[in-house]
Amino acid sequence: MSGFLDFAKEVHRQSLDKGGKLAEEELAEIFNSTFSGQVRATFFLWIGDLNKIIDVVNIVLSDLSELRKDKNSLKGNPVRRSEFLLQAFFGEFFRIREISKIFIKYLNKVEVLDNKHKETFVEFYFTAFDWVYEVRNRMVHLGVNLKEEGINIDYSFLNDLDNGEKQKFISLIQESNTRENTVEIQCAIYIKLIITVMNHYFSFQQTLNNVLADLIISFEKLNLSITVSKNDV
Numbered sequence: 001m002s003g004f005l006d007f008a009k010e011v012h013r014q015s016l017d018k019g020g021k022l023a024e025e026e027l028a029e030i031f032n033s034t035f036s037g038q039v040r041a042t043f044f045l046w047i048g049d050l051n052k053i054i055d056v057v058n059i060v061l062s063d064l065s066e067l068r069k070d071k072n073s074l075k076g077n078p079v080r081r082s083e084f085l086l087q088a089f090f091g092e093f094f095r096i097r098e099i100s101k102i103f104i105k106y107l108n109k110v111e112v113l114d115n116k117h118k119e120t121f122v123e124f125y126f127t128a129f130d131w132v133y134e135v136r137n138r139m140v141h142l143g144v145n146l147k148e149e150g151i152n153i154d155y156s157f158l159n160d161l162d163n164g165e166k167q168k169f170i171s172l173i174q175e176s177n178t179r180e181n182t183v184e185i186q187c188a189i190y191i192k193l194i195i196t197v198m199n200h201y202f203s204f205q206q207t208l209n210n211v212l213a214d215l216i217i218s219f220e221k222l223n224l225s226i227t228v229s230k231n232d233v
Contacts, residue, residue, distance in 0.1 A: 036220060039110060039112070039216055043212075043216070046099065046100070046102075047209070049099050050096060050100075050205070053092050053093070053095055053096055053099075054198075056088070057089060060085050060086075060088055060092075061191060061194060063081070064082065064190050064194075065187075065191065067082055067085075067183065067187045068184050068187040068188050069184070070184075071183045071184050078183045079183050082186055082187050082190065085190070090132075093132065093201070096201070097126075097129060104122055105118065107216070111219070112215055112216055112219045113215070121208075121212075124204075128201075128204045135197070169184070169185050172184065172185060
């Protein structure tokens with residue numbers, strides 16, 4: 001952030017040199033016509049795209065929470081809806097990697113990353129998300145059955161439930177352990193899974209953001225000075 005702040009300070013300094021604030025068109029020109037401006041604008045656009053995906057994940061969590069409270073709270077077949085929501089989460093989650101590959105390729109194009117390091121950063125996403133693929137295949141293709149061997153379900157989330165919900169879930173399992181009868185439990189498991197995956201992702205992405213930002217700043221210090229003056233036509 002110190003390097004990004006240096007850029008902002010330089011923009012401010014040059015605006016003072018001009019005798020006042022830069023006009024909106026001049027600021028746009030700074031970001032469109034300079035390396036420092038372009039790379040920062042692209043960086044923040046990338047973060048913006050990632051945040052859009054997180055917004056969708058929050059929508060999925062919201063709908064699953066409603067079904068968890070009452071499987072009939074939303075229209076349509078609750079089992080089908082919960083399965084769709086889980087698939088929607090994984091679909092959006094894996095878009096993170098594709099969007100990030102585009103940004104990493106951009107950094108390669110402007111020579112912040114060479115080809116070797118570009119491939120290394122792309123591989124980071126495959127390594128970080130590999131275990132999520134396995135979970136996704138089990139959850140989506142095999143489904144969830146609380147009695148099925150081979151599907152390891154962490155029941156620790158039951159400890160976080162209030163007594164009312166805990167007793168409800170236990171009663172549902174004892175009554176009939178079917179997809180239709182235990183859909184609220186399925187949704188609780190989905191929510192636990194999604195939150196776990198996203199917490200791992202946030203930690204990974206924060207580290208990666210910092211590393212890429214540091215590389216951008218180091219590249220600038222070694223290869224060019226920050227120039228943000230407006231080009232006269």
